[in-house]
Amino acid sequence: MYILVVDLGGTQIRAARCLPDGRMEERVAIPTLAHEGPDAVLNRIRQAIRSVWPQRGEVAALALSAPGPVDARTGVVRFTPNIPGWKDVLLRDLMADFGVPTFVANDANLAALGEYRFGAGRGVRDLIYLTISTGIGGGVIIDGRLFEGGQGLGGEVGHMVIEPDGPPCGCGGYGCLEAVASGPAIAREARTAIERGASSLLSRMVAAPQDITAREVVEAARKGDPPSLHILERAGRYIGLALVSLMYLFNPALFILGGSVAIGAGDLLMTPIQRTIQERSQRVYWENTPIVYAALEDDVGLLGALALALERLGIS
């Protein structure tokens, strides 16, 4: 019995033929070519699926990871920040011609499920996963299942309001976690500091302030650059405050941090995160909620999609 999984990204469409234990028998990656429009991308998704379809053996399900919010009940991708023209795409129904049960979910939600089933969260039935990279997404696992909220759009940890009068967010709000602690938010703070005349190693690392990314800020901080250290400290504090609220609301048994910024910055973010939750929440909460790094790497989307299919098929 096989489960076929697809990870739709802004750059690549990846697909794999999986066994229920997580082994991948075959995998492909083809370019998304998002600029060619939704129909072309949908055709390439179908092509990727066909290329991993088994010559013999049953396909029990198809599971797809999509960027951006997905209505978990209908399999509709509401929009995708990095793939132009995708708005209310009936991704699940559009795959109906394959004739197998099909599941679709948001990539960060699936990463949570992947870490729960195959990664850093194995054996922990209540956990929250956050990915800190270009955006901040995540997923909430309650009692071993992906929590999707009362109306299918819950678990959007990146849009909790952290700073009431904070900077604008891509979602239309202000001061969301994503707007104050994502990679671009860290880069924005660094650019602002330099434009205001702060003395920083960063000025010598890039040709112009607009070339700064979170990666340079981390690199400069490792060399002791005060403005960079301050910016990461601040971002870590914001992430810590988000974790405080999440502990009071969900009281999870584990936090998993993933994403290129969290992994790249390491202790530069983890130290202020830990300090903030210890200063700002009650011991009975933080003492029982360790924070660990994600264990899965590039395959997290594919393994998350596999985990979703297994959950929905009731295979434990």
Added chain:
Amino acid sequence: MYILVVDLGGTQIRAARCLPDGRMEERVAIPTLAHEGPDAVLNRIRQAIRSVWPQRGEVAALALSAPGPVDARTGVVRFTPNIPGWKDVLLRDLMADFGVPTFVANDANLAALGEYRFGAGRGVRDLIYLTISTGIGGGVIIDGRLFEGGQGLGGEVGHMVIEPDGPPCGCGGYGCLEAVASGPAIAREARTAIERGASSLLSRMVAAPQDITAREVVEAARKGDPPSLHILERAGRYIGLALVSLMYLFNPALFILGGSVAIGAGDLLMTPIQRTIQERSQRVYWENTPIVYAALEDDVGLLGALALALERLGIS
């Protein structure tokens, strides 16, 4: 078949003999006399239970509402803000001599369950209840059940961090929802405004600034007092920001607002709450999440305890 329910408060212990449909056959209220210490209070709880015990007919369960955090899995009351000396009281186990299944939960959690089963939330399986009074508490109902978090201490909406550098909270944190929008927080802001020399009707309504409570602020605001209007507008905005985060995390189908401050202030809080969620969250969230007032009044604790017992006994 009867369910006996107890609502332990700082002033009164109330108890009732209920039928599963919510009717109360008999009820009592006796003073808590909290200053006499935990053992005396426990004895009065037992006395209240005995006084509503039926002469004939089976008692299917006993359910107790307690103030302060309760570990839902063990029935341990961790502490109670208004009853001195209560720390890690094994309330459930201490009632074992009655020989019936016993359930204990936090009062605000039970109010949520009561509103879901018997009040403003009937028929809505995913909702969040907030009570705005001396503190801010609440409860989260997911798929028709009280959500208690992965480790039994979830749903503490009053301690979400709303203002990163906000005023201290009784929990030890800073800028929690309770610290910026509860009755005492509203009163504190009014006192500060007057002490700073603001011209306000409030100065004529009380003998000294420290006599101001949220009730006076609401009364002055109804007469058009600018500082009072501003303070309630600000509290409403903070509550609105909390609802934005809760929508993104739980995506409930309904919010229920209760508590003396929310009910007493009415539109003075509801208008800025509604404006904030419309300005700060995406339409797909706020459009599908109406906000209504609580329907149950003084009996909400008893009916909530009844609802808990019915849920745990599997009686729908």
